[in-house]
Amino acid sequence: MELLILVWRQYRWPFISVMALSLASAALGIGLIAFINQRLIETVDTTVMVLPEFLGLLLLLMVVTLGSQLALTTLGHHFIYRLRSEFIKRILDTHVERIEQLGSASLLAGLTSDIRNITIAFVRLPELVQGIILTVGSAAYLAMLSTKMLLVTAIWMAVTIWGGFVLVARVYQHMATLRETEDKLYNDYQTVLEGRKELTLNRERAEQIFQQCYIPDAKEYRHHIIRADTFHLSAVNWSNIMMLGAIGLVFWMANSLGWADTNVAATYSLTLLFLRTPLLSAVGALPTLLTAQVAFNKLNKFALAPYKPDFPQPKAFPDWKTLELRNVVFHYQDNAFSVGPINLTIHRGELLFLIGGNGSGKSTLAMLLTGLYQPQSGTILLDGQPIAAGQPEDYRKLFSAVFTDVWLFDRLLGPQGKPANPALVEKWLEHLKMTHKLELNDGRILNLKLSKGQKKRIALLLALAEERDIILLDEWAADQDPHFRREFYQVLLPLMQEMGKTIFAISHDDHYFIHADRLLEMRNGQLTELTGDERDAASRDAVARTA
Structure with a gap:
């Protein structure tokens, strides 16, 4: 046998x-x-x-x-x-x-x-x-x-x-x-x-x-x-x-x-x-x-990846300036829906909002951007140099993310898996209004029985504690009350930019599109950037555009 x-x-x-x-x-x-x-x-x-x-x-x-x-x-x-x-x-x-x-x-x-x-x-x-x-x-x-x-x-x-x-x-x-x-x-x-x-x-x-x-x-x-x-x-x-x-x-x-x-x-x-x-x-x-x-x-x-005993040590890209998706195409094996070709250039420190209807390909683009999905064709480039296909961990090291189906881990980790910066954690607990609601002991979260909106705040804290260059936020504000939603767009996002973060946020909150450096739209798997009158129209009524 x-x-x-x-x-x-x-x-x-x-x-x-x-x-x-x-x-x-x-x-x-x-x-x-x-x-x-x-x-x-x-x-x-x-x-x-x-x-x-x-x-x-x-x-x-x-x-x-x-x-x-x-x-x-x-x-x-x-x-x-x-x-x-x-x-x-x-x-x-x-x-x-x-x-x-x-x-x-x-x-x-x-x-x-x-x-x-x-x-x-x-x-x-x-x-x-x-x-x-x-x-x-x-x-x-x-x-x-x-x-x-x-x-x-x-x-x-x-x-x-x-x-x-x-x-x-x-x-x-x-x-x-x-x-x-x-x-x-x-x-x-x-x-x-x-x-x-x-x-x-x-x-x-x-x-x-x-x-x-x-x-x-x-x-x-x-x-x-x-x-x-x-x-x-x-x-x-x-x-x-x-x-x-x-x-x-x-x-x-x-x-x-x-x-x-x-x-x-x-x-x-x-x-x-x-x-x-x-x-x-x-x-x-x-x-x-x-x-x-x-x-x-x-x-x-199950046809999983072959066993490798060690965890790879990704190489950092501390001085990158631009990230580019060039003619990137992705399609699911079980249906005919495809995304692309996508052409997008992101400059370091930008705040980008992505809008689009359900099933338009927003989440798929987010997975491609973070390196969680591998494109069937096209290239991802960093400062004009293609990312090696065999070393996706190096590229993924750029990203932290809060997805819609968030999983809340019970331990705060900083760069390289070391303990998180206590000053940064304390500062953002205050910004997130969670100082008196979260129990921490030596970097470990003791009370995870929180509301959905509070879990999203802690997930954001976990992402920021990693101190990575790019942060992806997938409809993060959707579970927040109106007051804190306004706080997120008008206060927290600018604070992240002051930290040097590049922010890619999927959002439907048209009242706050004015705060974005660039506004992108996914429609039927195709990506376009909205400028001028198109952006003004989207800011007036994002719901109408995504219908």
């Missing part, structure tokens, strides 16, 4: 050591059976020392078996830690566009369900390994006792194992379908949780979501999990009953066919009883390994 091959590649020598311990455990188990056969069955040893020797072997078997299982489990958890960490790092390194295509529901399912299933498999892996090794070792020991009986028993066991694998294969089929259904359920959960206010207001929609979306997906999940459990339990019971049948077969061969005496038959039966628990555990553990392989395949299908 690909999953085990990956473990072998990453942890070869620890894996070999664990296998050596497992072999030692199997050898001790078989040795204990041989001890019972030779010292307690064939020739009854009446000496007092036989009991301490027997107990010593038991203790040694327990220590080695426990050690091998713990070593394998520990190895598995190290692998899971590495797999989870690499998956998170790959998400961080993947283009935003790809993450948006995948959706948060499927990624969360990967981080929770898939990683959990792989973890469970590694917890059960010692049982599978022990079962296989003990079966092979016991077969070698039984061959020494009676070759003919071993051949018949081997055929019986082969039928047992074949039947178990046929049933387990059906488990795998249902587990594969089950994983796809889990993605649908995660999407249903997300709909219920994130749309809770709307669904509380509209009970008809809530009923429709529950009856037509959740219930069919939940029933599909129930169907496949029941079928998977049915085949799994069938495999376990099949193996259990066939093992008991093998014991009866052994005594029949010994007593009816005369292939062995009663002592050999007893040893055979004792060995099969010894094998029963590990073999059943191995059969029970196999579906978890198959489920883990399904989960591992699902993680690989």
Whole structure:
């Protein structure tokens, strides 16, 4: 299996050591059976020392078996830690566009369900390994006792194992379908949780979501999990009953066919009883390994960025003068809407407003400008020099942003990830009227339960604390009250310009367009700059222009 091959590649020598311990455990188990056969069955040893020797072997078997299982489990958890960490790092390194295509529901399912299933498999892996090794070792020991009986028993066991694998294969089929259904359920959960206010207001929609979306997906999940459990339990019971049948077969061969005496038959039966628990555990553990392989395949299908252990250290451009988008074109893969060609030159220190109707391409332009989307064609230039396509981090280092779907982090960071400038933070807390509303402790925000408008103010504080040259504000003032909205346009934006900031603000507040150095408009994916009478008309009625 690909999953085990990956473990072998990453942890070869620890894996070999664990296998050596497992072999030692199997050898001790078989040795204990041989001890019972030779010292307690064939020739009854009446000496007092036989009991301490027997107990010593038991203790040694327990220590080695426990050690091998713990070593394998520990190895598995190290692998899971590495797999989870690499998956998170790959998400961080993947283009935003790809993450948006995948959706948060499927990624969360990967981080929770898939990683959990792989973890469970590694917890059960010692049982599978022990079962296989003990079966092979016991077969070698039984061959020494009676070759003919071993051949018949081997055929019986082969039928047992074949039947178990046929049933387990059906488990795998249902587990594969089950994983796809889990993605649908995660999407249903997300709909219920994130749309809770709307669904509380509209009970008809809530009923429709529950009856037509959740219930069919939940029933599909129930169907496949029941079928998977049915085949799994069938495999376990099949193996259990066939093992008991093998014991009866052994005594029949010994007593009816005369292939062995009663002592050999007893040893055979004792060995099969010894094998029963590990073999059943191995059969029970196999579906978890198959489920883990399904989960591992699902993680690989995300097609995230390749894993790189280090975070790049972006190169700064402290003395740049102009930023240019030249013939930049971008189109989404899932529809025909495209943006561009965009031609725009931004001069350092400018205050630019961007207006446009819904779906006109404003947010897409913002993503292109900040380097979060990669253009299909065209060039982004800084002081006339093209930005290297393979090093977008250098370019992105110019930007801080507050998007409409803001995510509020709980820690203030300054340049280069260092603590934020306390004087700057204190100054802007006062400007944002949040001095007495925000609890800070060593740069950490303690109270994030704020109104939407207050969250936007804190997001602006976080962006300013980074002390980057360009700040993007996507309809920042939309969630502010009229008084603070006026404060934002007439006081805060000029203060940012005094700090040397270049500001690119998406706005619909036509009363304040006069404060912008330049006014840009997006319409049907095309960018134009409004000047003269056009700008005056937009300032009078932006709503009419974006209709």
